[in-house]
Amino acid sequence: ENRQDFKVADLSLAEFGRKEITLAEHEMPGLMAIRKEYADAQPLKGARVTGSLHMTVQTAVLIETLVALGAQVRWASCNIFSTQDHAAAAIAVGPNGTPDNPQGIPVFAWKGETLEEYWWCTEQALTWPNTPTGGPNMILDDGGDATLLVHKGVEYEKDGKVPSPDTAESDEHRVILELLTRTVSETPQKWTQLASEIRGVTEETTTGVHRLYEMQREGTLLFPAINVNDAVTKSKFDNKYGCRHSLVDGINRATDTLIGGKTAVICGYGDVGKGCAESLRGQGARVIVTEIDPICALQAAMDGYQVTTLDEVVDKADIFITTTGNKDIIMASDMAKMKHQAIVGNIGHFDNEIDMAGLAKVPGIVKDEIKPQVHTWTFPDGKKIIVLSEGRLLNLGNATGHPSFVMSNSFADQTLAQIELFTKPDEYPTDVYVLPKHLDEKVARLHLDALGVKLTTLRPEQAEYIGVKVEGPFKPDHYRY
Ligand SMILES: NC(=O)C1=CN([C@@H]2O[C@H](COP(=O)(O)OP(=O)(O)OC[C@H]3O[C@@H](n4cnc5c(N)ncnc54)[C@H](O)[C@@H]3O)[C@@H](O)[C@H]2O)C=CC1
Numbered sequence: 001e002n003r004q005d006f007k008v009a010d011l012s013l014a015e016f017g018r019k020e021i022t023l024a025e026h027e028m029p030g031l032m033a034i035r036k037e038y039a040d041a042q043p044l045k046g047a048r049v050t051g052s053l054h055m056t057v058q059t060a061v062l063i064e065t066l067v068a069l070g071a072q073v074r075w076a077s078c079n080i081f082s083t084q085d086h087a088a089a090a091i092a093v094g095p096n097g098t099p100d101n102p103q104g105i106p107v108f109a110w111k112g113e114t115l116e117e118y119w120w121c122t123e124q125a126l127t128w129p130n131t132p133t134g135g136p137n138m139i140l141d142d143g144g145d146a147t148l149l150v151h152k153g154v155e156y157e158k159d160g161k162v163p164s165p166d167t168a169e170s171d172e173h174r175v176i177l178e179l180l181t182r183t184v185s186e187t188p189q190k191w192t193q194l195a196s197e198i199r200g201v202t203e204e205t206t207t208g209v210h211r212l213y214e215m216q217r218e219g220t221l222l223f224p225a226i227n228v229n230d231a232v233t234k235s236k237f238d239n240k241y242g243c244r245h246s247l248v249d250g251i252n253r254a255t256d257t258l259i260g261g262k263t264a265v266i267c268g269y270g271d272v273g274k275g276c277a278e279s280l281r282g283q284g285a286r287v288i289v290t291e292i293d294p295i296c297a298l299q300a301a302m303d304g305y306q307v308t309t310l311d312e313v314v315d316k317a318d319i320f321i322t323t324t325g326n327k328d329i330i331m332a333s334d335m336a337k338m339k340h341q342a343i344v345g346n347i348g349h350f351d352n353e354i355d356m357a358g359l360a361k362v363p364g365i366v367k368d369e370i371k372p373q374v375h376t377w378t379f380p381d382g383k384k385i386i387v388l389s390e391g392r393l394l395n396l397g398n399a400t401g402h403p404s405f406v407m408s409n410s411f412a413d414q415t416l417a418q419i420e421l422f423t424k425p426d427e428y429p430t431d432v433y434v435l436p437k438h439l440d441e442k443v444a445r446l447h448l449d450a451l452g453v454k455l456t457t458l459r460p461e462q463a464e465y466i467g468v469k470v471e472g473p474f475k476p477d478h479y480r481y
C-alpha cells in the first residue's frame with residue numbers, strides 16, 4: 001500500500017507485528033538498555049538515518065531505538081526475501097497509529113521484491129523530501145547497497161553520464177544502471193547534493209565491510225564509516241551463534257528433511273562457517289568443511305571436522321551450504337554431479353556464492369517452485385536438486401534470521417556507532433573505523449544479567465599484574481577472541 005510515504009505488503013499485519021516487537025524488546029536487553037540510557041540526551045536529534053537492513057522484527061526494535069534517541073528514519077530492506085511483512089507493517093503504522101491512520105516511519109520493504117522494486121525501495125529510503133540536500137545525513141547499511149548507490153550516483157554525475165544498461169554484467173547491475181540513468185536525467189546533481197551532508201555510514205556485515213575497505217584503498221570513500229561487523233560483540237556472536245541458530249531453522253522450515261545421519265558440506269569456516277558447522281553437527285549430521293585458508297582449515301580439523309575439497313564430496317553429500325562471502329563457490333557443473341534431491345543453500349550476504357545464472361542456462365533444466373523460496377531444479381537426466389531462497393541468504397529467506405537476543409548485541413553496536421559518527425564528526429575524518437573496545441565490552445556487559453552470568457571483579461594488584469584497569473578494557477586491540 002502506498003497511501004503515504006511508505007510501501008509495505010499489508011498494513012493489517014501491524015497488530016501482529018507489534019505483538020512480536022513487544023516480545024522481542026524483552027529479548028533485546030542490551031539494545032533496550034542503550035535506548036533507556038540515552039533517551040534523555042537525545043544524541044541523534046537532527047539525524048536523518050537511511051537504513052538498508054533486513055526489515056525484521058529485530059530491526060523494528062533497532063529503528064524504534066534510533067527514533068527514541070531523536071533520529072528521523074527512512075528504511076528499506078537489504079535483501080529481496082528477508083522482510084517480515086508484519087514487522088514492516090508495524091513500523092509503517094507505528095506504536096500509536098492504526099492501519100487506517102498510519103503514524104509510523106517511512107518504510108519501503110516487502111517479502112518477495114523484484115530487483116527493480118528492491119532498488120526502487122533503496123532509492124526511496126535515500127530520498128528525503130523537504131530537506132536541504134534531499135537526502136540523509138547518516139546511513140545504516142548491511143552489505144553496502146545504499147552506500148554503493150550513493151557512490152555510483154556521485155561518480156556518474158561527475159561525468160554527467162551513466163554507462164549504458166546494455167553494458168551491465170548482471171541483471172542487478174542493469175537495474176542499477178537504469179535507475180541511475182533515470183535519476184541523472186531527472187535531477188542531474190541528486191546524488192552529489194545528497195552525499196554532501198552524509199556524516200557517515202555504519203556497516204553491519206562482513207561483505208559490506210569488504211566493500212568499504214576496497215573504497216578506502218581506492219580513495220573513493222565519500223564519508224567516514226564504522227565497521228560494526230568487526231565489533232567483537234557482533235561478529236563473534238551474530239555471525240557465529242546467530243547462524244548456529246538460524247541455519248537449521250531455515251533448512252527445517254524449507255524442507256523438513258531429517259538432518260541427522262546425513263552428510264553436510266559447509267563451504268568456508270570463518271565466523272559464519274563455524275556457527276553453521278556446529279548448527280548441523282548439533283542435528284547429528286556428519287559435517288565436512290571446505291576452506292582456502294590453512295588457519296581456518298586447521299581450526300576445522302581440530303574441531304573434529306573432515307576438511308576436503310568440494311570435488312571430493314560433491315556426489316556424496318546431502319546438504320551443501322556456502323558461507324564464504326566469496327563468489328562462484330558452487331557451480332552449475334558441481335550441482336549436476338550432486339545426489340538426487342541434494343539440498344543447496346547459501347547463508348553468505350550475496351547470492352553469487354552459488355552459480356544460479358549458470359544453473360538456469362543448463363540445457364533442458366526445469367525449475368519448479370515447491371513453495372516460496374524453495375525450488376527444485378531438474379536436470380535432463382531426471383536428477384533433481386533443491387535450492388533454497390534462489391541462492392540468497394537462506395536464514396532470512398526461508399526463516400526469520402537470527403533471534404532477538406543475538407541481534408541485541410549487533411544492534412547495540414549499531415546504535416553506539418551511529419551516535420559516535422553523528423555526534424563526533426570532527427573525530428572521524430573519512431576512513432574506516434571499528435568501535436572502541438570499551439564500547440564493545442559495554443555491549444557484552446549489558447547482556448550478562450539476562451543469562452545469569454556472575455562476572456568476577458579484578459583486584460587492583462591483579463589488574464596491575466596483567467596491565468589493565470580494574471574496569472577494563474581487558475584486552476589489547478590485537479587480541480583475538
Ligand atoms: N546470513 C546471515 O545472517 C549472516 C551472513 N553473513 C555473511 O556471511 C559471509 C561470511 O561472513 P564471515 O564468516 O563473517 O566471513 P569470514 O571472512 O570470517 O569467513 C569466510 C570464510 O570463507 C573462506 N573462503 C573464502 N573463499 C573460499 C572458497 N572459495 N572456498 C572455501 N572457503 C572460502 C575464507 O577463508 C573465510 O575463512 C559474508 O558474506 C557475511 O556478510 C554474516 C553474518 C550473518
Ligand SMILES: Nc1ncnc2c1ncn2[C@@H]1O[C@H](CO)C(=O)[C@H]1O
Pocket residue numbers: 053054056057058059142143204205206238242349393396400401402403407410
Ligand atoms: N533477524 C535479523 N534481523 C536483522 N538482521 C539480521 C537478522 N539475522 C541476521 N541479520 C544480519 O544479516 C547480515 C547479513 O546480511 C548480518 O551480518 C546479520 O547481522
